[in-house]
Amino acid sequence: MSQTDHGNFVAGTWSGPLEPPNSVPSSADVVVIGGGIIGASTAWFLAKQGVDVVLCEKGHIAGEQSGRNWGWVRQQGRDTREMPMIVESMRIWRGLAAEIGEDVGYTEQGVLYAAATDRQMNRYAARIDTADEFKVGTRMIDANELAQHVSGGKGDWKGAMYTATDGRAEPHKATPAIARAAVSKGATVLTSCAVRGIEISAGQVSAVVTEHGPIRTSTVLCAAGAWTSMFCRSLGISVPQLKVRGTVARMAPSASVLDGNLCDDRIGIRRRQDGGYTLALGTNLDHPITPSTFRFGLKYLRAFLMDMESVQLLIGRDFAEEWSAPKTWSLDAESPFERTRVLDPEPNRKVLKSIRLNVDKVFPQLADVEIVESWAGMIDMTPDIIPLIDEAASLPGFYIATGFSGHGFGIGPGAGKAIAGMLSGNDSGIDLKEFRLSRFFDGTPIRPQAGV
Numbered sequence: 001m002s003q004t005d006h007g008n009f010v011a012g013t014w015s016g017p018l019e020p021p022n023s024v025p026s027s028a029d030v031v032v033i034g035g036g037i038i039g040a041s042t043a044w045f046l047a048k049q050g051v052d053v054v055l056c057e058k059g060h061i062a063g064e065q066s067g068r069n070w071g072w073v074r075q076q077g078r079d080t081r082e083m084p085m086i087v088e089s090m091r092i093w094r095g096l097a098a099e100i101g102e103d104v105g106y107t108e109q110g111v112l113y114a115a116a117t118d119r120q121m122n123r124y125a126a127r128i129d130t131a132d133e134f135k136v137g138t139r140m141i142d143a144n145e146l147a148q149h150v151s152g153g154k155g156d157w158k159g160a161m162y163t164a165t166d167g168r169a170e171p172h173k174a175t176p177a178i179a180r181a182a183v184s185k186g187a188t189v190l191t192s193c194a195v196r197g198i199e200i201s202a203g204q205v206s207a208v209v210t211e212h213g214p215i216r217t218s219t220v221l222c223a224a225g226a227w228t229s230m231f232c233r234s235l236g237i238s239v240p241q242l243k244v245r246g247t248v249a250r251m252a253p254s255a256s257v258l259d260g261n262l263c264d265d266r267i268g269i270r271r272r273q274d275g276g277y278t279l280a281l282g283t284n285l286d287h288p289i290t291p292s293t294f295r296f297g298l299k300y301l302r303a304f305l306m307d308m309e310s311v312q313l314l315i316g317r318d319f320a321e322e323w324s325a326p327k328t329w330s331l332d333a334e335s336p337f338e339r340t341r342v343l344d345p346e347p348n349r350k351v352l353k354s355i356r357l358n359v360d361k362v363f364p365q366l367a368d369v370e371i372v373e374s375w376a377g378m379i380d381m382t383p384d385i386i387p388l389i390d391e392a393a394s395l396p397g398f399y400i401a402t403g404f405s406g407h408g409f410g411i412g413p414g415a416g417k418a419i420a421g422m423l424s425g426n427d428s429g430i431d432l433k434e435f436r437l438s439r440f441f442d443g444t445p446i447r448p449q450a451g452v
């Protein structure tokens with residue numbers, strides 16, 4: 001997939017320079033590494049507090065996960081530990097367009113997890129208590145009520161878990177718009193600007209070294225998505241992180257068969273603002289086996305057992321690529337981050353075929369509608385499938401926010417607010433202790449509650 005093939009999708013709606021900056025600021029209060037929804041939202045909240053923040057993105061804003069996702073913004077089916085943050089995130093999404101003066105495609109048309117068996121219905125029903133605790137209005141609906149949401153859908157469903165106030169937004173619009181909002185509040189956003197590493201003085205962060213020169217700072221946020229573990233390893237910090245690939249397709253505009261989002265074992269489908277559908281093969285994902293699979297595998301045992309039906313293990317060239325990748329590098333020469341400006345995995349061709357077959361079966365009215373675009377994205381997941389948000393104990397001033405594990409788009413603005421609070425010392429009201437790094441090493445039981 002090249003930038004030309006995908007026009008607006010890959011380039012997104014980032015209107016800032018795609019060319020490298022001529023220079024970088026000599027200093028900043030905070031430097032954010034990564035221009036996904038987490039980095040951009042954090043920079044926006046910091047800038048609103050008057051913090052002098054510089055965001056460095058090696059490629060372009062939302063070039064990786066944040067521009068490639070399904071666009072679901074959901075509270076339903078989440079890990080209880082994420083609930084306070086997603087509730088706050090929903091509040092931010094609702095007012096986002098008005099606050100920043102830009103459309104991000106946000107609308108609340110509901111999310112449906114449709115179930116074909118009693119077992120699935122029971123599994124979903126078991127999640128209702130958590131939803132009730134946080135008053136998000138999730139409920140089980142029967143096949144008759146489900147039929148009112150899907151016109152002509154032939155899913156043989158018994159019912160669904162449903163949250164009317166869950167929504168969707170357009171990934172290619174949202175993160176660029178948030179990054180522009182950050183700039184309008186005084187942040188500096190640099191694209192084509194990879195961070196190669198960190199300078200340390202007296203045991204703490206003293207600068208980031210970008211490919212265009214150093215920026216003096218005492219506070220760095222590494223929000224580098226799928227690159228975080230590699231970046232941290234070069235600093236001697238172990239971050240358990242594995243990648244799974246999701247394949248996605250976009251259908252041309254058509255008559256509506258569904259206004260919101262629906263997922264079952266065979267399809268993931270959501271209405272797009274352009275009148276088309278974003279499609280996937282249910283929750284199907286591939287995990288390319290790499291040395292990290294063996295390094296961190298034991299910690300992921302529960303996650304794999306839970307998601308076994310939906311994650312395919314693949315052996316391919318990713319193993320050799322990671323094996324031969326450098327573990328450390330000189331800060332004066334080209335780094336791995338400049339060599340891969342945008343992580344752009346090939347979509348899984350078999351999955352694309354199955355998406356077409358399954359959509360035609362479930363929504364025969366869409367059988368003649370063309371699939372006009374396809375892509376893939378590498379999701380970075382932690383062993384318990386909830387994020388890691390913390391300061392590294394071994395390196396004061398170095399903070400990490402990563403591992404949003406397949407559901408970081410919806411929670412992104414809320415996470416950005418919480419992370420900005422952690423960095424600036426202004427309490428956001430969101431407790432981050434469940435997201436600490438030490439949980440993976442101090443004997444805390446690793447217990448994922450919800451899938452990728």
Ligand SMILES: Cc1cc2nc3c(=O)[nH]c(=O)nc-3n(C[C@H](O)[C@H](O)[C@H](O)COP(=O)(O)OP(=O)(O)OC[C@H]3O[C@@H](n4cnc5c(N)ncnc54)[C@H](O)[C@@H]3O)c2cc1C
Nearest residue numbers: 034036038058066069070072195225246377407408409410
């Ligand atoms: C196929 C797919 C479907 C998904 N569907 C959903 C969904 O429907 N709803 C939902 O909530 N979530 C979904 N997600 C998950 C969501 O997209 C992610 O959790 C979220 O986007 C993560 O944001 P991020 O900012 O942490 O990472 P990213 O968006 O990956 O951003 C990290 C950025 O850091 C940059 N970077 C890395 N290293 C460096 C460096 N050294 N210097 C400078 N820049 C660097 C990268 O270039 C990248 O742009 C999906 C993800 C995928 C791939």
